Amino acid sequence: MKIQEVKVFVSCPGRNFVTVKVITDEGxxxxxxxxxxxxxxxxxxxxxxxxxxxxxxxxxxxxEDIWQYLYKGAYWRKGPVTMAAIxxxxxxxxxxxxxxxxxxxxxxxxxxxxxxVMVYGHANGETIKETLDNLGKLIDQGFKAVRLQCxxxxxxxxxxxxxxxxxxxxxxxxxxxxxxxxxxxxxxxNFIPELFEQARQQYGYAVQLVHDVHSRLTPIEAANLGKxxxxxxxxxxxxASPADNQDGYQIIRNHTTTPLAxxxxxxxxxxxxxxxxxxxxxxxxxxxxHGGGITPLKKxxxxxxxxxxxxxxxxAPDLSPICHAxxxxxxxxxxxxxxxxxxxxxTEKLNSVFSxxxxxxxxxxxxxxxxxxxxxxxxxxxxxxxxKRSYLPVTRLEDGTLWFW
Ligand code: CS2
Ligand code: MG
Numbered sequence: 001m002k003i004q005e006v007k008v009f010v011s012c013p014g015r016n017f018v019t020v021k022v023i024t025d026e027g028x029x030x031x032x033x034x035x036x037x038x039x040x041x042x043x044x045x046x047x048x049x050x051x052x053x054x055x056x057x058x059x060x061x062x063x064e065d066i067w068q069y070l071y072k073g074a075y076w077r078k079g080p081v082t083m084a085a086i087x088x089x090x091x092x093x094x095x096x097x098x099x100x101x102x103x104x105x106x107x108x109x110x111x112x113x114x115x116x117v118m119v120y121g122h123a124n125g126e127t128i129k130e131t132l133d134n135l136g137k138l139i140d141q142g143f144k145a146v147r148l149q150c151x152x153x154x155x156x157x158x159x160x161x162x163x164x165x166x167x168x169x170x171x172x173x174x175x176x177x178x179x180x181x182x183x184x185x186x187x188x189x190n191f192i193p194e195l196f197e198q199a200r201q202q203y204g205y206a207v208q209l210v211h212d213v214h215s216r217l218t219p220i221e222a223a224n225l226g227k228x229x230x231x232x233x234x235x236x237x238x239x240a241s242p243a244d245n246q247d248g249y250q251i252i253r254n255h256t257t258t259p260l261a262x263x264x265x266x267x268x269x270x271x272x273x274x275x276x277x278x279x280x281x282x283x284x285x286x287x288x289x290h291g292g293g294i295t296p297l298k299k300x301x302x303x304x305x306x307x308x309x310x311x312x313x314x315x316a317p318d319l320s321p322i323c324h325a326x327x328x329x330x331x332x333x334x335x336x337x338x339x340x341x342x343x344x345x346x347t348e349k350l351n352s353v354f355s356x357x358x359x360x361x362x363x364x365x366x367x368x369x370x371x372x373x374x375x376x377x378x379x380x381x382x383x384x385x386x387x388k389r390s391y392l393p394v395t396r397l398e399d400g401t402l403w404f405w
Pocket of ligand 2: 238
């Protein structure tokens, strides 16, 4: 069996997705997600100019060797563009292997460790009341865990809240440049414990709660927030601080027992090695797409397991249903699976482009048994929705200083 052709599609059924299709000379094909939000076309160029020519004629069943060739064989290793490109190819190769074997990918990874995948939803709001009403709605839908984000009084456009908009994409659809949002650490720190205080008063402790700081704090500030939130027993505090310097997390860890999650911007195990070995985090959020595919995610999960770190893959809507399916297979298998972020199955438009094997059942994701990843990509539908340049927002402090988003 040989790789005959690799196609790259960019479609925007609501937001941009980069989809890879690896086609073999025997007709079997595989699909992968190579979407890098706001940098989509950089990945397309990397795939078309630097990866695809090297793949033609190779045996698609040699997943490990192809992965090593694309990662180790490239002098310029790592980085989000490279790893998203490799991730898209790697997923497609696992899809092909599953189809040849007639087995779902989780069976090739080692089989089921559980029947279904626990998820957390998002409750956002412009006020505490609105956020908690949304929490109530998710609990009614069966969610056992929910992330809470609330607008900070006096700060326009806090992370996780969107006013009338449905997603970040909409925030900037009529603007050619990144939207800007405001940040004040003191306003945030003085407000956020109240959100969790009221959440626990109203809904008790049965529901698991999560909060995403989106990397806005320094380690000592994050340590302080972790302490302030301890009474509310979060499942985890996400991206409490950037981890470009992994040592920073030791400071947070030394001061609080609030569990910590990080990793949605990580691309390789090296971004997390010290965090894992020093047991400075509890949940690792690296995505299959941005971390180079299923091959490295399996190794990272096994490595993290030795240090009591559980997997909680990034599940934002800017990852395509192919990545969500890859996560479902990994999550069903991984002995150290923790929880999956889940914001719903998207719009009719999105579902006209991708059909997937996932369903939501009372707080859990179920995965239908289909060979490979179980996703279909409808090329004619996809062609209706042209790529649209998009940016994530940037953040400034109130005096204008640029800050982490
Ligand atoms: C977020 C994301 O899902 C999350 O936890 O942090 O919304 C993130 O901002 C985007 O996926 C960036 O592309
Ligand atoms: Mg996040």
